[in-house]
Amino acid sequence: xxxxxxxxxxxxxxxxxxxxxxxxxxxxxxxxxxxxxxxxxxxxxxxxxxxxxxxxxxxxxxxxxxxxxxxxxxxxxxxxxxxxxxxxxxxxxxxxxxxxxxxxxxxxxxxxxxxx
Amino acid sequence: xxxxxxxxxxxxxxxxxxxxxxxxxxxxxxxxxxxxxxxxxxxxxxxxxxxxxxxxxxxxxxxxxxxxxxxxxxxxxxxxxxxxxxxxxxxxxxxxxxxxxxxxxxxxxxxxxxxx
Numbered sequence: 728x729x730x731x732x733x734x735x736x737x738x739x740x741x742x743x744x745x746x747x748x749x750x751x752x753x754x755x756x757x758x759x760x761x762x763x764x765x766x767x768x769x770x771x772x773x774x775x776x777x778x779x780x781x782x783x784x785x786x787x788x789x790x791x792x793x794x795x796x797x798x799x800x801x802x803x804x805x806x807x808x809x810x811x812x813x814x815x816x817x818x819x820x821x822x823x824x825x826x827x828x829x830x831x832x833x834x835x836x837x838x839x840x841x842x843x
Numbered sequence: 844x845x846x847x848x849x850x851x852x853x854x855x856x857x858x859x860x861x862x863x864x865x866x867x868x869x870x871x872x873x874x875x876x877x878x879x880x881x882x883x884x885x886x887x888x889x890x891x892x893x894x895x896x897x898x899x900x901x902x903x904x905x906x907x908x909x910x911x912x913x914x915x916x917x918x919x920x921x922x923x924x925x926x927x928x929x930x931x932x933x934x935x936x937x938x939x940x941x942x943x944x945x946x947x948x949x950x951x952x953x954x955x956x957x958x959x
Contacts (some may be wrong), residue, residue: 758945761938769851769934775939777945785946817888831878832944834888 729753731767733818733835740808748838750818756833758823759801763787764837770817776801777823785791801810808842815839845870847937849950856925857958862922865955874894877918877949878936878947879912888934893944894918925957 734749752759762785772774772785776795790805790812802818805812816838822830846869856862868877879891892902896913902909906923922929932954936947 760945762949767951769847769951770936770947771949772946775946783891786948804871815886819888823945830944831890832947834880836887 731818731820731833733816733838736836736840738840739802740805740840742809742842744808746808746817748805748816748840750801750803750835751799752801752820752833753799753824754816754820754833755798756820756830757798757824759795759802759818759820761791761793762801762817762819763812764817765814766816772801773816775780779793795816805840808840810842813842822829845937845939845948847935847950849935849953851934851953852918852951853954853956855958858927859924860957861921861923862925862955862957864922864933864935864955866918866920866950867936868916868918868937869917870916870937870939872939873940876938876940877899877945878934878938879909879920880934880936880949881931882934882952885891891920908931922955926957927957927959929953930957 731752757778761772761773764770774793777784818835819832821832848867875896877894881889908921910919932952935950935953940946
């Protein structure tokens with residue numbers, strides 16, 4: 728049972744480079760999201776999706792792009808990496824929808840990104 | 844606007860001591876969900892509990908217990924007879940979303956160190 732899978736685990740980029748962080752889940756979850764974790768800041772929501780074809784911005788969306796072409800995948804694109812985007816990125820998913828289902832948010836193991 | 848405050852940045856205890864992690868939240872909604880997540884040194888995020896705003900019953904799970912008080916907007920977490928394996932960063936989070944596990948707003952976390 729894979730759950731939420733993030734790749735890569737580690738990445739080093741130079742300023743200005745672009746890259747895509749991959750996220751896939753095999754639990755047929757409608758809701759997927761991306762968070763970044765910075766020291767002393769907790770986790771902050773970047774973008775989220777309530778289903779295939781639907782995405783929306785979270786608290787800190789600038790510099791990131793997302794798309795949701797399938798239920799399983801929710802990639803996060805850094806358009807032009809900046810040192811301020813050095814962080815640990817977590818993808819998460821849940822059933823979403825009716826709150827009658829007691830579905831917690833399941834997190835991937837994170838991607839540690841360094842931008843030099 | 845939603846806000847979660849974990850005033851304790853770091854706590855250090857000796858094994859077998861009881862420890863309480865504080866969480867105070869702000870929300871204008873009458874329906875909301877509160878969460879606790881554990882992040883051990885290995886970095887993954889482990890779901891501990893989800894509680895909705897209509898259920899003020901305290902919950903106990905083994906050595907863990909949670910005290911939800913709407914009157915003080917608090918959702919505190921107590922570990923009884925702490926163990927070294929409890930050493931981790933603990934996050935409290937709030938969701939106002941209908942699905943209950945979406946668009947979580949996290950506190951900044953409390954780092955708990957349990958010394959042998």
